[in-house]
Amino acid sequence: MPLKATAHIEAMSAFALANFGGFDRPTLAQNESAFPPSPKAIEAGRDAVARSHLYPDPDWTLLRDAIAKTYGVERDLVLCGAGSMELIACTIAAFAGPGTQVLGTDYAYNFAASAAARAGATYVKAAERGYEVSIDAILAAVTPATRIVFVCNPGNPTGTCIKNAELLRLRAALPGDVLLVIDQAYGEFDDQDPQAVFALAGRGDTVVLRTLSKAYGLAGARIGWGLFAPQITAEVRKMQNSNQVSTVSLAMAVAAVEDQAYMRATVTRTADIRDRFARGLRAAGYEVPDSRTNFVLIRFANAEKAAAADSALRGADIIARGLSGYGLTDCLRITVGPQDVMDRTLRALTAMRGRQCW
Ligand SMILES: *Cc1c(COP(=O)(O)O)cnc(C)c1O
Numbered sequence: 021m022p023l024k025a026t027a028h029i030e031a032m033s034a035f036a037l038a039n040f041g042g043f044d045r046p047t048l049a050q051n052e053s054a055f056p057p058s059p060k061a062i063e064a065g066r067d068a069v070a071r072s073h074l075y076p077d078p079d080w081t082l083l084r085d086a087i088a089k090t091y092g093v094e095r096d097l098v099l100c101g102a103g104s105m106e107l108i109a110c111t112i113a114a115f116a117g118p119g120t121q122v123l124g125t126d127y128a129y130n131f132a133a134s135a136a137a138r139a140g141a142t143y144v145k146a147a148e149r150g151y152e153v154s155i156d157a158i159l160a161a162v163t164p165a166t167r168i169v170f171v172c173n174p175g176n177p178t179g180t181c182i183k184n185a186e187l188l189r190l191r192a193a194l195p196g197d198v199l200l201v202i203d204q205a206y207g208e209f210d211d212q213d214p215q216a217v218f219a220l221a222g223r224g225d226t227v228v229l230r231t232l233s234k235a236y237g238l239a240g241a242r243i244g245w246g247l248f249a250p251q252i253t254a255e256v257r258k259m260q261n262s263n264q265v266s267t268v269s270l271a272m273a274v275a276a277v278e279d280q281a282y283m284r285a286t287v288t289r290t291a292d293i294r295d296r297f298a299r300g301l302r303a304a305g306y307e308v309p310d311s312r313t314n315f316v317l318i319r320f321a322n323a324e325k326a327a328a329a330d331s332a333l334r335g336a337d338i339i340a341r342g343l344s345g346y347g348l349t350d351c352l353r354i355t356v357g358p359q360d361v362m363d364r365t366l367r368a369l370t371a372m373r374g375r376q377c378w
């Protein structure tokens with residue numbers, strides 16, 4: 021008998037990362053920060069290397085303290101993960117399974133679909149309107165089988181943002197036995213006051229997720245966190261591997277969170293480059309939704325033009341992110357990189373439009 025994986029794992033496809041085609045330098049395809057982490061985080065990581073013979077703190081004590089103090093949240097609600105992807109996967113596995121549904125939206129981060137498949141749950145999507153999450157469409161799509169609603173705000177790959185009041189309206193209208201997961205991976209780029217959404221976590225039916233991978237420039241260190249009520253934490257921790265955030269990553273994360281001035285400066289610089297890039301693209305005639313993240317979505321006239329632009333950019337060593345996995349075959353997602361790279365990218369895209377009357 022040939023070896024066989026569990027039926028639902030065999031049936032699912034692996035989570036699709038960006039296709040780099042062997043490219044070995046930073047790309048504009050993964051929403052990594054254009055800037056390195058805080059020098060204080062780098063120094064703390066160096067010091068921590070020497071303590072690597074010891075297991076890391078399984079309760080992330082210093083990091084939870086730093087997050088609680090910086091974000092004005094209750095320390096006991098903070099749960100940490102090896103990237104927020106781990107928290108997404110463990111939360112979905114703990115609260116959804118065979119015969120149940122996880123409800124996302126058209127363009128909500130695809131990893132939630134992958135995590136639902138792993139858990140044997142069905143992933144369904146509520147329609148978005150004009151690249152924006154529609155709370156009414158989500159509410160209309162809830163069924164008795166819905167166990168989790170997954171919303172990404174600001175959105176990836178759209179970059180758009182809905183008002184926090186809309187998220188509060190969603191929570192108020194959802195049944196109490198539906199867990200609402202709000203993924204705020206780009207929350208530091210959103211200028212809305214986060215406290216009202218953070219406060220939802222205290223209800224015991226809502227999880228709010230953040231990461232250090234984007235605004236803090238620590239994608240390689242793999243650290244995410246979220247706000248979880250105790251009864252949710254108890255279940256999610258059963259799914260997590262203990263000691264999953266390394267000693268070096270924890271040390272870097274604490275120093276990075278404590279260096280708010282560096283993070284804020286990085287976000288401002290990134291947003292300035294982004295807005296200039298988006299203005300240039302619009303001036304060239306491209307459709308670019310308003311972004312509250314470190315990337316922009318560009319819509320082309322059709323899928324062929326998006327694919328042609330993707331390969332032309334690759335020819336200039338610029339790797340964008342194709343979005344066929346989201347059904348957005350006429351779009352590309354471009355991460356905000358350093359100013360010179362974005363100038364080059366804008367010149368290439370502007371020239372394409374001029375040449376081919378896109
Ligand atoms: C990048 C990203 C994450 C994942 O972040 P990690 O913390 O690196 O695992 C989660 N959600 C969204 C929407 C993202 O774009």
